[in-house]
Amino acid sequence: MTTCIGMIGAGTVGGGVYEIIMNRLNSSSATITKICVRDANKPRDFQIDSSITQVVTDVSSILNDDSIDLVVEVAGGTTFAKDAVFAALKGGKSVVTANKALIAEYLDEIVKLVDEVNADKSKKAVKFGYEASVCGGIPIIHTLQSAYKGDIINEVSGICNGTTNFMLGKMEDGADYDDVLKEAQDLGFAEADPTADVAGHDVRAKIAILAKLAFGITVPIDTIPCIGITEISVVDFAYAKSMGCTIKLVGTAVRQSEFGEHDGALSVYVSPKLVPLNHLLASATGCGNAVAVDSSNLGTASFTGPGAGRYATANSVVADTMRVVNDTCPSSPFPMLSSSIDIDNDFVSAFYIRISFQDGLGIIRSVGDLAESQGVSIHSILQQPITDRMAADTVVTTEACKYSQVKALCELIEKEDFALSAPVFFPMISDY
């Protein structure tokens, strides 16, 4: 029996999905019979076989078509796409989507809707596949769904945004932030408005999804601390290098461990991190993505690959599609929460703090006093030789402390006369 697919959207990813399913697989088990687009006359960069596939502009033509069992949503956005996905599920159609923003924002509603629809056991259960929503071509969703059934995950952390990873790589080589951003925009990696990437919002949506998969609980997006890469400068890479590290933008979901056991509250956050060069996350170069999972049974496992791109993302959509067709998709898109876990996003870590200052007497002592007042213990002070006494910088690293403590400390430092700007601070992955 052939599964008929209605695809919503026919852009970069959609074109890849169409080509793979219709040309490469060319299988009797799945075929795309309808594609819904905004403008049927717009030229496309892939060939649609009109003898098999009808191009429509009204999504109800897919939603009301009883011959269509599966809706592939590759339009993006959280308005039109949301309505279409929800309507499809309600109508008993399975859904495969690459839409991370939709999933991150409507995670609980999606889980609830799938459960409600599937409560009617007289009908075929609907499935919801979203492998392509996080880390493009890396099969991290399916791996978290199926490889950790008997395990306890302690931490998931990942480089989930290719654009910023590309930019940080160029900055490590000495390029300026503004130049690198322009290069990324010229190459089509970064949007004209790059906020979603450089402010970390894209990673925030993805780590919320990974946290739900790994720990079974929903962490509201707007409660997740999110520090982007806009304050990082070339000098931070020089300091990082002197510590045998690089800087990566990392989404982290980790259970705090007071006594060696990861059984405390769950912290989810997005931030640049100082990463040792021999750490798995340091191996993601260019636009590459990487996810490291730490668990009781496995210790550390890692998964690397392309985070974006037409065929990489399409490959994950097709893999999900074939899981639905072959009925090997898990019945519930997210695991059930078996035990209650507290959320405390005021995470604990060692921190890197770069202070820009006008040179004078007693600066280190002042910083020391302020750190003591906030209960922050200083681990090391690094200072490159001062060449410009009016605009110098120094780096302080801390022992493990809370994010809120370091934030309060940096706010106090900023108020000092010597400070030229707000200190730049972010967590460090300690040597392992």
Added chain:
Amino acid sequence: MTTCIGMIGAGTVGGGVYEIIMNRLNSSSATITKICVRDANKPRDFQIDSSITQVVTDVSSILNDDSIDLVVEVAGGTTFAKDAVFAALKGGKSVVTANKALIAEYLDEIVKLVDEVNADKSKKAVKFGYEASVCGGIPIIHTLQSAYKGDIINEVSGICNGTTNFMLGKMEDGADYDDVLKEAQDLGFAEADPTADVAGHDVRAKIAILAKLAFGITVPIDTIPCIGITEISVVDFAYAKSMGCTIKLVGTAVRQSEFGEHDGALSVYVSPKLVPLNHLLASATGCGNAVAVDSSNLGTASFTGPGAGRYATANSVVADTMRVVNDTCPSSPFPMLSSSIDIDNDFVSAFYIRISFQDGLGIIRSVGDLAESQGVSIHSILQQPITDRMAADTVVTTEACKYSQVKALCELIEKEDFALSAPVFFPMISDY
């Protein structure tokens, strides 16, 4: 409904499987009702709940028990275990196993048997799970089964043996082969007879399984060229380091590419490889395993994690078990062959050749003449300063050529008067 499991074997992995399923999952969906062991009175390092689980010594007690739907085989070996696995499948029971030797040797028979049993559509289909057979805790089997449905794989290569990876890591730090082997044996990583590990036979079984998964064809084990690590010495690591490389024991299955397209014959082989330090495979340290998959849609993706150990291996057995229980296991353990691919294990690569010699005149010229006679083009000659003229060595690297050409060349070099022993040669991963 509860799936009743009969487990065959109760050693290291079996104990882990029992603990995870019975204590951690403690689920109503799966329970181990029988364990078959050789000696019921032997003390075990895990607690068996006798109110639920019966310990038996006759495997027919499991095979003839209609209440048991799933047999977990963690006994190992290819005699008793083979009979039990085949009988279970014939009897309509699904099987989950960690037994790479069994699968590699009886791959086609297993596929055939599963197909035959499942041809009777009136009965529940049997499933065959073997995630734990390759790279312990890394979910590489399931990933190859499900993430590459719409992709074309060009190459799978992996560090699939933790013992030899541990040994090579120590040798990189300067330790001698014999000392390292003893240390590995003392730590319980290596067997008293280490042949299966150090001669590469373990990796050979695993790469045969990965090749079947990635390319759909069976490459007979005894046709796979297999070079172990026994000839590697500390001096090779010194040469490797001077080239920015390390040495790893790698199983490789690659389609040859004459004109940039990987569409030629499939080569499968096991050999130490010179690996650039920034290559993904170089990141597997200690007992860790790593697999890199190169494909048309994804480019390179990599998967790293623990290759062995009680809970890592048990975790994969449990993941398979839950896939059978939740009915998300693929219907066929291996993909169908869609197109015919030739096998040509006379693989093409650049090679590293270390020649041990007694110093004299004209040695380099002789090697050059012999290389030319075999059509081998020399890329570079590296020679550390000679300190002992009676026992010196030099390294020659070649341009891409065939394994058989280099083998013939080394046989000719060995016959020369200056040669102290057979040259040590293995392929190099070129910079990428």
